[in-house]
Amino acid sequence: MRAVRYHGPKTPLRLEDVPAPEPGPGEVLVRVTAAGVCHTELHFLSGLLNLGVAPLTLGHEIVGCIERVGPGVDPKRVGERVILYYYVGCGSCRHCLRGDENLCDALTAEYGFISDGGFAEYVRVPASNAVPLPGHVTDDEAAPIGCGVTTAVHASRLAGIRLGDWVVVYGIGAVGFGLAQVARLQGARVIAVGRTEAKLRKALDLGAEFVVRATEGGAPAGAGAVARQIREITGGHGADVVFELVATRETMAESVQALAKRGRLVFVGYSEDHFQVHPIQLVIGEQIVTASVGNTLDELRLAVDLVATGRVKTVVDRALPLEKFQEGIDALAAGQLVGRAVLKP
Ligand SMILES: NC(=O)c1ccc[n+]([C@@H]2O[C@H](COP(=O)([O-])OP(=O)(O)OC[C@H]3O[C@@H](n4cnc5c(N)ncnc54)[C@H](OP(=O)(O)O)[C@@H]3O)[C@@H](O)[C@H]2O)c1
Ligand SMILES: [Zn+2]
Ligand SMILES: [Zn+2]
Incomplete structure (x- = not known):
């Protein structure tokens, strides 16, 4: 064969x-x-x-x-x-x-x-x-x-999504489309982050309420820009859950900054980069970092x-x-x- x-x-x-x-x-x-x-x-x-x-x-x-x-x-x-x-x-x-x-x-x-x-x-x-x-x-x-869909089901269970939670899908692609829909079904308000217009449009079609463009005019958005937009959308609250599907040094920094108190950062994707965060950042907000496999x-x-x-x-x-x-x-x-x-x- x-x-x-x-x-x-x-x-x-x-x-x-x-x-x-x-x-x-x-x-x-x-x-x-x-x-x-x-x-x-x-x-x-x-x-x-x-x-x-x-x-x-x-x-x-x-x-x-x-x-x-x-x-x-x-x-x-x-x-x-x-x-x-x-x-x-x-x-x-x-x-x-x-x-x-x-x-x-x-x-x-x-x-x-x-x-x-x-x-x-x-x-x-x-x-x-x-x-x-x-x-x-x-x-x-x-x-x-x-x-694509099974990973979304598993990761969203681990994230403990609650009705009304703000959920960020950071890196909207095939798994992200699943996550946006599953999170929405669980009563979350979904924000999709991505760089390609067509993928962000598709996320809105599938139930994301807001999208954040990670690039401006083709250049990377300035440091902190994505997290700032997430804070604005959520009225200053931040994200109760961030699903990390990219996990580069830059996106991980945005993800952590975007997290609400008691927020859960869930790694699904990974890159060559390491995750670095000072524990005080997590301590002050009682935030949880976790991950999902299969x-x-x-x-x-x-x-x-x-x-x-x-x-x-x-x-x-x-x-x-x-x-x-x-x-x-x-x-x-x-x-x-x-x-x-x-x-x-
Ligand atoms: N843990 C598990 O069980 C599991 C299961 C399946 C997949 N994964 C992992 O999860 C990740 C995603 O998988 P996938 O199949 O969904 O990949 P994918 O279809 O390529 O989706 C990832 C999306 O992230 C976006 N992206 C890339 N860099 C970005 C950035 N700097 N800022 C914002 N968005 C960015 C890309 O869209 P743009 O064109 O907008 O950049 C891309 O479409 C991969 O690392 C994969 O290996 C893990
Ligand atoms: Zn896979
Ligand atoms: Zn066994």
């Missing part, structure tokens, strides 16, 4: 022929129909995220159709349209026992991270990782659910339901045949995508 293979940091991805996987006991073989390209792919390529596994098929937003089942799996599942949960926990560590497979101490698999993922014609997963998709949700619109299986089911019922919309900029993967990667790196690029193996 054809697969887009990662060969380590600073090495271009390559389309290659590799053996198709066989479903083992309790597993299903899924023919991939759509796989979203996440910003995390860029962190693999730069080496910022290096899990030490190569060669590897990337792609963790995976939608497809069950083509075959292994021993012990109900053969009636053949033909089912599914979206995949990308973690397989050990099942016995304290995190797995609580359903927090995203924190498992000894993962069995993590598709697109340490195990072969969705930028390929086929992927093999445990049957319980294949979550049914309702017929009216198309493959392309479903793909960004797998990380999601639980239950949160994937919830994310599917949110999209299936029209409460959350995914945003797909373009669908590309698998062989055009580089166009998707390049457009993402250049900031040209409004929403996800979806690869079609």
